[in-house]
Amino acid sequence: MKGRVAIVTGAANGIGRGVAAQLAASGCQVALLDKNIDRLGSLDGTMCYEVDVTNDDQVKQVFQSINKEFGQVDILVNSVGGSLHSKLIETIEDSDWNSTFDLNLRSVFNCTRAVIPGMKKRGWGRVVNISAVAGRTYTFFGGADFTAAKAALIGFTRQCAFELAPHGITVNAVAPGLTLTERVEVMWAEINEEKRASILERIPIGRPSTVQEQVATICFLCSEQASYICGAIFDVNGAMFAG
Numbered sequence: 001m002k003g004r005v006a007i008v009t010g011a012a013n014g015i016g017r018g019v020a021a022q023l024a025a026s027g028c029q030v031a032l033l034d035k036n037i038d039r040l041g042s043l044d045g046t047m048c049y050e051v052d053v054t055n056d057d058q059v060k061q062v063f064q065s066i067n068k069e070f071g072q073v074d075i076l077v078n079s080v081g082g083s084l085h086s087k088l089i090e091t092i093e094d095s096d097w098n099s100t101f102d103l104n105l106r107s108v109f110n111c112t113r114a115v116i117p118g119m120k121k122r123g124w125g126r127v128v129n130i131s132a133v134a135g136r137t138y139t140f141f142g143g144a145d146f147t148a149a150k151a152a153l154i155g156f157t158r159q160c161a162f163e164l165a166p167h168g169i170t171v172n173a174v175a176p177g178l179t180l181t182e183r184v185e186v187m188w189a190e191i192n193e194e195k196r197a198s199i200l201e202r203i204p205i206g207r208p209s210t211v212q213e214q215v216a217t218i219c220f221l222c223s224e225q226a227s228y229i230c231g232a233i234f235d236v237n238g239a240m241f242a243g
Contacts, residue, residue: 001223002027006075007066009053009111012039014181015130016079018215020046023222028075031066053080053107063114073115075126075222078108081150082183083134083142097145104149105156112160116169125169126222129157131233133177136241140178140199141187150175154233161231170230172221177237179209205238 006023010016011032024030024045032040037050047069051062066073081104085096108129119125134142135150154173161171178199180188188196188208200206217236220226235241 004028004074004222005031005066005070005072006077006222007031007033007063007073007111007115008077008079009033009107010080012036012041014079014183015176015179015211015214015218016077018211019077019079019218022215022219023075023077026219029070031070031073033062033080053111054102056110059110059114063111067118072122073118074122074124076111076115076128077218077222078111078127078129080104080107081130081132081153083139083146085143086141087143089144092143092145096143100143100145101149101152104146105152108153108156112171116164119169120164120167123168125164125167126226127160127164127169127171128218128221129153129171129173130218131157131173131175133175133235133237133241136175136233136235136237141184157233158231165230170221170226172226172229172232172234174214174218174221174234174236175241176214177203177209177235177240179211179214181211184208203238203240207238209236209238 006028008016008020011020012034020030020032024043030046032046032048033051034040035052040048049062051058131153132150134147135154139147157173217234
């Protein structure tokens, strides 16, 4: 991994932050992207960029700056995403639907489109998208819009893999189960013991995932060792869904 240049979106916290730290520790130069630069902090071997990745114009400007600074982009980890509410289907507004798809799908489209020309030119690249177990089955904490967006992201991943594999670019997705990021830890603490027990009963391994358990799979997919894995969906969910 030494000498590779990686972009990680949503790098201020959670899985994105963990991935950025691991890639930097592995020798990558890492560009940390988030809407709020004040939350990014600094890691050795990284540079911070403030950008709303749902905004294509901002993405183009920032990615141009990254290419100018680093000379190339080898790895893209699309970590931005999440559920914005827990509404039932009949109460989801058009604005909810649009915001959820912008956050979980348009962001990935914008960033992936921006890095592909350079990767094609060099004949090497890694793109890893973060879907969710919701995109494979259902969600405890989100709505139907979140489930639909994460399922659509899996379809987007497979099509990109089909198109880009001949150019030496692998595109894969990781579908985390219940993972104790900072945000989820707050939600987990707010629900009662009965509901927690009900959720854990649906996870055969019997517990939520740690952030590092997700990070390990994502970083492997960024590595040379994953050179023949393309178009795969890695279900890192304690057997909640096995597909």
